[in-house]
Amino acid sequence: MGAPAHHRVFGPARRARRLPTDVPDQDAYARVTTDLATKSAKTRRQTIDQDAAPAQQFADLGLSAVTLRALEHAEYLEPTAIQAGLIPKALAGLDLLGQARTGTGKTAAFAIPILERLDTHHAKAPRALILVPTRELAVQVRGEVVKLAHGRRINCVAVYGGKPIRSQIEKLRRGADVIVGTPGRVLDHMHRRTLDLSHLAVVVLDEADRMLDIGFRPDIERILRQCPSDRQTLLLSATVPPPIERLARRYMRDPETLNFSQQDLSVETIEQFYFTVEHERKYDLLQRLLARENPQQAIVFCRTKRRTESLFRRLSKQLPHVACIHGDMSQGQRDQVMERFRAGKIRCLIATDVVGRGIDVTSISHIINFDTPQFCDDYVHRVGRTGRMGREGVAYTFVAPEEGPELTRIEQRINRQLQRDEISGFRATALIAAAELTTQPAVPSESPVAPAPPPPPFGRRQRRHRRAL
Numbered sequence: 001m002g003a004p005a006h007h008r009v010f011g012p013a014r015r016a017r018r019l020p021t022d023v024p025d026q027d028a029y030a031r032v033t034t035d036l037a038t039k040s041a042k043t044r045r046q047t048i049d050q051d052a053a054p055a056q057q058f059a060d061l062g063l064s065a066v067t068l069r070a071l072e073h074a075e076y077l078e079p080t081a082i083q084a085g086l087i088p089k090a091l092a093g094l095d096l097l098g099q100a101r102t103g104t105g106k107t108a109a110f111a112i113p114i115l116e117r118l119d120t121h122h123a124k125a126p127r128a129l130i131l132v133p134t135r136e137l138a139v140q141v142r143g144e145v146v147k148l149a150h151g152r153r154i155n156c157v158a159v160y161g162g163k164p165i166r167s168q169i170e171k172l173r174r175g176a177d178v179i180v181g182t183p184g185r186v187l188d189h190m191h192r193r194t195l196d197l198s199h200l201a202v203v204v205l206d207e208a209d210r211m212l213d214i215g216f217r218p219d220i221e222r223i224l225r226q227c228p229s230d231r232q233t234l235l236l237s238a239t240v241p242p243p244i245e246r247l248a249r250r251y252m253r254d255p256e257t258l259n260f261s262q263q264d265l266s267v268e269t270i271e272q273f274y275f276t277v278e279h280e281r282k283y284d285l286l287q288r289l290l291a292r293e294n295p296q297q298a299i300v301f302c303r304t305k306r307r308t309e310s311l312f313r314r315l316s317k318q319l320p321h322v323a324c325i326h327g328d329m330s331q332g333q334r335d336q337v338m339e340r341f342r343a344g345k346i347r348c349l350i351a352t353d354v355v356g357r358g359i360d361v362t363s364i365s366h367i368i369n370f371d372t373p374q375f376c377d378d379y380v381h382r383v384g385r386t387g388r389m390g391r392e393g394v395a396y397t398f399v400a401p402e403e404g405p406e407l408t409r410i411e412q413r414i415n416r417q418l419q420r421d422e423i424s425g426f427r428a429t430a431l432i433a434a435a436e437l438t439t440q441p442a443v444p445s446e447s448p449v450a451p452a453p454p455p456p457p458f459g460r461r462q463r464r465h466r467r468a469l
């Protein structure tokens, strides 16, 4: 992905400083479900599936100390959704079919349980086989396995075509615990009897959809037929078309499907930008951004209840149709806010992460992360509030100078770089910005100079302007 975002933005030397904040809003989680009560059972189920899982830590997944140290060494601070979902079940020995978009950390999701199973170097015969569609991926997946095997004596050998087979044979002869290979080359080694599959405990089909696309199906089946029948099989795929289902049915034991693709998809289709901004200028930036974007409906996320409340008090003095929602409000108050938000009577809702999670309103056009989220998963949850039901959505994240590493983590989590945005004239003082807004009609208009005619209340959203970056 090139240089980490915080290097691009702030230079590598910036030291991370902790935000001076009050306690995050975490107690209100249980009450979110009531916000969902008015929706149809189907929508409710989907929302809960996507949003109900609280952010987990690697330490919660039943991993050994050596793995936790390796993860720390790899600077993986928290599991991705598929890692949190898949690792405990894989550790329990189940056959799993994991579906998630590219870049969601599927490699570690299967590599970690494999490593937990082979704590000692066996040398006799390989214990795990990972089949991948391409040479590049074989090298990449081996790199990830080696990284996560930090602190263990585990040999991982990649076997793939286009390289002299001799050196691979030599490596296999010296003893390999984990094999990563393309199906063709794996078969080749099997025929030469340089690869013994009889001791395999785990077989992984990584990027299974791509392997089938390339035409590896017969090779894969030949390999699977030679593997011990009491093995564990993990299949990872971005999509699960019928041929994959058939493969799973035939060669896996009661596979459980873990589907994380919906959540990722919704974030993938959303335009995502970031602004660099000093803490004390975030409020001015928010005003300018709202004026420029004129959102149909926006949620502004803050990190804590106190920050949510204080932003609400400030903003509601200057703009109409602003409300806030957080865990210190009574359930009655919160239901009322949600009702008004759904009815379009609130245009800008300021929320904490926990409460914001349950919100499923299709007309939300903008997500503004006034504070970066505490956990990367919260970013996905926040941004997933917009672009619902195939609608257009855009998300802006305010990044303070010391929050560069957090931006990088978000980008790693979604495997995509956020685009940098700037507001022209943002150099204007806070006073001018505020004065412009108070002279606006009910809804802030696009241009701060010539006041536009008042747009219809909650009417069509104006075209967004992508100002010069």
Ligand code: ADP
Binding pocket: 075, 076, 077, 078, 079, 080, 083, 100, 101, 102, 103, 104, 105, 106, 107, 108, 412, 413, 415
């Ligand atoms: P996928 O197989 O789903 O396409 P990868 O396993 O290749 O995704 O992971 C994408 C990138 O994310 C890799 O660079 C990997 O090192 C990194 N990564 C994976 N898990 C985490 C995590 N928990 N925290 C931070 N980075 C991670």
Ligand code: MG
Binding pocket: 103, 106, 107, 206, 207
């Ligand atoms: Mg992958």
